Amino acid sequence: MGFRQTKKSYPRFLIFLNSVKIYNEIDMESSIFLAKVMGWYLVITSVVLLLRYKTLRREINVFIKGQNAIMIFFFGAFTSIIGLLVVLNHNIWTNDYRVIITIMGWLALIKGVAYLAFPWGWFVGIVNWANKHWWYVIWAIIGFIVGAYVLNQAAPFF
Amino acid sequence: MELLVTKVVGWTLILISVFMILRFKSLRKSMREGMKSNRQTFFMFGFYELILGLLIVTSYNVWEVSYRLIITLIGWGAIVEGIMLIAFPKTWLAKVVNWSTRGSLFMIWALVGLILGAYLLVQTGSMF
Numbered sequence: 288m289g290f291r292q293t294k295k296s297y298p299r300f301l302i303f304l305n306s307v308k309i310y311n312e313i314d315m316e317s318s319i320f321l322a323k324v325m326g327w328y329l330v331i332t333s334v335v336l337l338l339r340y341k342t343l344r345r346e347i348n349v350f351i352k353g354q355n356a357i358m359i360f361f362f363g364a365f366t367s368i369i370g371l372l373v374v375l376n377h378n379i380w381t382n383d384y385r386v387i388i389t390i391m392g393w394l395a396l397i398k399g400v401a402y403l404a405f406p407w408g409w410f411v412g413i414v415n416w417a418n419k420h421w422w423y424v425i426w427a428i429i430g431f432i433v434g435a436y437v438l439n440q441a442a443p444f445f
Numbered sequence: 446m447e448l449l450v451t452k453v454v455g456w457t458l459i460l461i462s463v464f465m466i467l468r469f470k471s472l473r474k475s476m477r478e479g480m481k482s483n484r485q486t487f488f489m490f491g492f493y494e495l496i497l498g499l500l501i502v503t504s505y506n507v508w509e510v511s512y513r514l515i516i517t518l519i520g521w522g523a524i525v526e527g528i529m530l531i532a533f534p535k536t537w538l539a540k541v542v543n544w545s546t547r548g549s550l551f552m553i554w555a556l557v558g559l560i561l562g563a564y565l566l567v568q569t570g571s572m573f
Contacts, residue, residue, distance in 0.1 A: 355479065355482075355486060356474075356475035357475040357476055357478075357481070358486050359481035360472060360476075361489075361490045361493075363464075364457075367457065368453065368457050370499070371456050371457060375449060375452045375453055375456070376449055398461075400460065403460065403461070403464040403468070404464060404467070406467070406468075406471065407471070407475075
């Protein structure tokens with residue numbers, strides 16, 4: 288996946304330092320694919336959030352009271368797998384739309400690890416803090432703008 | 446593609462094994478209680494696991510005696526476990542969960558996962 292060792296003078300474990308530079312030149316295909324997936328994901332989920340945040344908020348409150356802790360472990364495992372797929376495939380730090388994909392991959396990985404690591408009590412605290420209606424609206428708007436931007440940059444005609 | 450699959454499987458094994466060891470008691474308790482009261486969670490998880498297993502097996506079905514066999518076996522294991530989670534009745538599944546979350550067995554699986562994950566990452570040459 289684009290890991291080509293150009294200089295033998297690096298120690299092998301530091302190879303990711305020059306992989307960033309190589310990726311910028313050769314690996315547009317996976318950027319465009321991931322941008323389409325994430326852009327559509329962001330746009331769709333943002334619209335759904337805006338339309339249905341009341342139901343979602345109520346259901347999350349029910350879930351938090353239900354002590355269904357194993358669900359969090361499962362979500363943690365799957366979110367970290369998704370995050371690892373993005374991060375290990377696409378770790379590009381430039382100043383255009385591609386960095387948004389990288390940041391989203393890292394955020395998914397961090398969130399997955401947090402789900403695996405946090406005790407249930409912390410989780411309840413975070414959800415109670417974040418489960419407010421204006422918070423949903425703000426994130427939905429941000430998500431829609433970011434998703435539309437990424438889609439427009441990567442694939443203007445799909 | 447091969448390198449990506451190896452890295453993702455290796456890192457996943459390491460992450461999940463580390464948190465299995467660190468959060469051993471809480472994970473075991475919530476698995477046993479969840480089996481009693483939330484069968485549907487396991488059902489949902491079964492579908493995800495089946496999809497992941499099918500993805501690995503259809504893209505990577507290598508039967509040769511090297512580190513690649515580990516990934517193939519993990520893919521097939523995920524398919525079998527996914528089918529079990531979907532198809533088994535609650536009583537059978539409760540027996541499986543109770544058997545597999547005994548303290549010693551749980552720790553052995555976590556350590557095996559840790560060692561296999563580290564081995565896979567060493568085989569790829571560059572960990573990131």
